Amino acid sequence: MTTERSLIPNPSLVAILLVVRDTAGGNLVFHYPSLPRAGAAQNTSSWRIGETNTDYTSSNSSFSPSSDDEDADDRRSRSTVRLYGGGGAFTEKSGVNSQRSRSYDQRSSRRRRDSDHECDEEEDDDDDESGEAAGAEWEHVLGFRHDVLAGLLNAPRALSRARFELSVDHFVFIGYPCYNRGDGMWQRRKKQKKPKSAADGANGAAEGKEGLQSDADNDDEDTRGNDADDEDHEAAALSGSKSPNPPPSERKKIKRDPWKMVNRAPSRLAMFHVVFVMNPPQLEYHSRTNDMYDVAKQFTMALKTQQAEDDYVAREVERIMELRERSEKRGDSIHDLWQRILRESTLATAIATLYQGISASKIAHIKVNDFDFALQIPTMMETAVLPSISEPQLPGMHLTTLKTIYSMPSEDEDVLMTPHFTLLFLEDVEDIIKEVILDQDQTSLSASFVQFIQNCRPTVSFAQMLSSPTSNGTSHLESLEYQYIEYFARHLIYWRKARAIMPLHYRKYYIVSPNADMKRLVSQSLIFSRLFPALPPLPKMLSLLSGKPRPYSAYIPSKDHRQAYIDMLAWLMRYGWVTNLLTFAYLKIPKGIKVAVRERQAREQAEAAVEVIQAASINAAAVAVNSASPSTASANVGKSAANGRPIPSISARDINDDLNKLSVSARDDSISSSRPKTGWLDMTDASTTAPSRGSLVTAATTTTTSTTSGTPFEKMESSSGQLEDSILYDPSRATPLESAWIERLTDGQPPDIVILFDRIVRYMNGQHAIEMIPLRECISKRELKRVLNAMNRYLVYVRHW
């Protein structure tokens, strides 16, 4: 991918279209919104933390750990039902619709100017009630004629079950066309049913038509039955969310009945294609369309399962088409028609819900044919880089450079560290648990899921959670394996319920996040004072935390306040007000150390130099003899510079080079030629595997890092004269000389310090938080502190998030 993934969600969704192909050909059955506008896609340009985690707390949204759970439970449908059965969302939506139909007049006339066909007879559409006007409303979608668009998206069978990506000018059409199987069925049937369907397929055209007709009638009845069912349910949901739902067994029976009837003949539906129309910014094209494709495919697969089960899509399409025909005869406006369709068709409702959710970068809770699931485009929850002043801002987004746990296992993660994280819930724990209980069958897994959520504290890491069972002693967590914890955690993170953090602790440092959303200070202060009436107000807390960084305990007046202050800290973290200040360290090599190392090496070298030159001349002769077989050659010169060559292809000129270099190295007092031969290998390896780091000195003017073994030598020679303080960039991949320096740093320290320092020195590269070292290396914080204090002279600390 050449385009960078932007942190800011921008679904760029313009509309969702449903295209089908049946015996009568292709048709654009439904689209949402009713009058899509290209401009509507571009309105989500700013990121607000509230949009990702507060808005959906208000809706009692469905939430299931496995969205492909086949055993759907009706009770989960409540959010969907409520959304369209009444309440705020509905009125808001109709408000939007009426606004759109008001503004339609101007736009339709503009469109007529643009398009050059058959619009002249529709002059009088000022009156929305006139039949012709309504027809005109329906005839164009996104500036395309209805039939043109239907033909365009009616993908041939060859493109079935594959990514469909078409762009026409600035509109991109993303989908996953789904054809039936060759025999007209949607799923492999059991053996005894096969002959029957085959016979049906072989029937004459007229007979087949009749069969289909009666089938359609059946469908109608069924759907009507289903309708009543839905209304029942709606009423139940409206009468009070706490009202007991009908037992699942009963509902299942109702649901299974139509399935048997439809099962008799193959559906007349040959293909359906849910198309997501997008208008992505050019430079984000790839990432935005890929995100949308994932949603499109998941949605299509869910529909396909329902279609295979009881011809769901075909039934819904039939119903929508019927409504359209009726409305066309009556001359209804598109607004009225769409209202009716959304009321009567669950598929249309699902598409509308999906559109509203996805286009607002929220989680869409969808119900198709009593099967509930949720879809979303995953968003980023945290960022390591503070956007600069000229970049799009992400106010309130959590800042951290830690590689925490993500919704999906990724290479970025540090497997060793994941057990030391914990979850910070972004919603009230009780709400989350309520949802989980509502959604789940009472299986053992969901019980431990609830248990996990209950026991998860922002102060206790997963590892600690496992090792010390909770106070009640009979905790399920004892039996819970770590992999489940990780699975649960990822699940909660994926569905935006939680974020992984380093466990909160009063000894750690917390600062006001430079990315805090100060525009929300007033509104959040009110909430804050309501939640923590006994504590200082929010502005006061932020002011305290903006001072010179101190451990959090410094702000806690007494031990009794500790819990309250930790709770407050969790709240501040949740809304991105504060972030954890971490410490990173670099190793500084002072000039004195370098001089000392050089002097010692010079001494050692003087003794070994003569010997090396002799060995080299012998080897050179050996190489000349064995030049045909490089492996033997390199084996022979194992002790000399030829080993430094990554590919030991040796020519006469190379030998000369080698000799030259040897003499150079013999003269060069900064190189210890008496070091073991592996040392030579190391040095060249380092320069080949990490060319950017190949230089050993700060003042090096040469930037060439070629793979030839000559470079390090020349560099060292040129630099040997001017030694000065320098920063060691990566102690874990130190060259022999650097290793010698590091060794020298611990001279005169007690042996235990030397051993410990050896263990932790590889973290001194500015990438690993000092706070993480005790966890990683299983050493106590006290010991770490002792080592760091002892080595303080050679460490440069960097503190950031």
Add this chain to the structure above:
Amino acid sequence: MSIKCIFYSYFDADKGPRVLYQVPENSVVAGADSPHPTLFSFDEISDYIIPKQQLCDRLITFCRNRYRILGYPVCLEDGKYDRNEFIFNFVIVLDEAEEFSSYKPVVKKIARLFKALEEQAGFLWNEVTRSSVHTLIEQVMEDLNSYCECMIPINESNTINLKLFPVIPPPPAVKAYHVPISTVRFESIMDSNWDLTMQRIIPYIDGVNSVRRIAELADADYTLTKKCVAELLYYGCIIIVDVFRFANTYAVNGELNHFINNVGGGLHEECQLYISSSGKLIDFPTILELYTSLRQGLTVAEWSLENRDKLVDVDSGSTTGLVQSP
């Protein structure tokens, strides 16, 4: 970054959509003896290459087989054609994952050019002139892949002039309090042909002056100054920071690592030179210590007092820090 294939396709009144010329051979429609499979099956997606008349004169792209197919179908109506219309399309095929925005104008331009040629003299309809199309698209593909541009004469009055321009995101809105810092040496690239306002304001871009101040110091119109700064920003000649103030608090962030690891990238030396402009060269560890001693809750004024003995030029030092690790 390269074109996998260019082909010329048209609607044949008898046989439907056909591919007449393709470069390289056998990449879209293969002969019987072709050893390689085609990039994709033309027949499966011909609807999107030779579409209905209503969809002509629009840029249409389609993805198939991990290839992105960019075309701009053209429809001409005239009595001389069979069925009174002639639909053709010059199509460029790229890898699906490729950034293709710079190819879109190219496809459009090729289509418009051949449309004009066809309208002028029936260039594509006439079998004699048509035969040169193969060489032309071959040349276009070769030149665009090698040089990102091409200039191929067709006849006395027509030439194919194409160039792939990289797409750069539009610059953010420039505000009065924004402080531009140059990332290039303006003296070396500016000449007398530059915009007059630009020439006036550039001496005042020093990482300290805000846009508003620059306009005043240069005695230039503020609106024009903003436009110039936006232009410089668009081409990456400057970056934008906040106003530097001694009462501000600055702290390092995670990006510092890139700066420290930039050995041999010249950043250290640049930083040393920049900071030490008025005195001796400060060595890098000292610079790093200075940067890392900037922290939350400490204003630059306090910080400079703390580190009085080491400091040379606080102002430029911090500004460099901001540039490297904003």
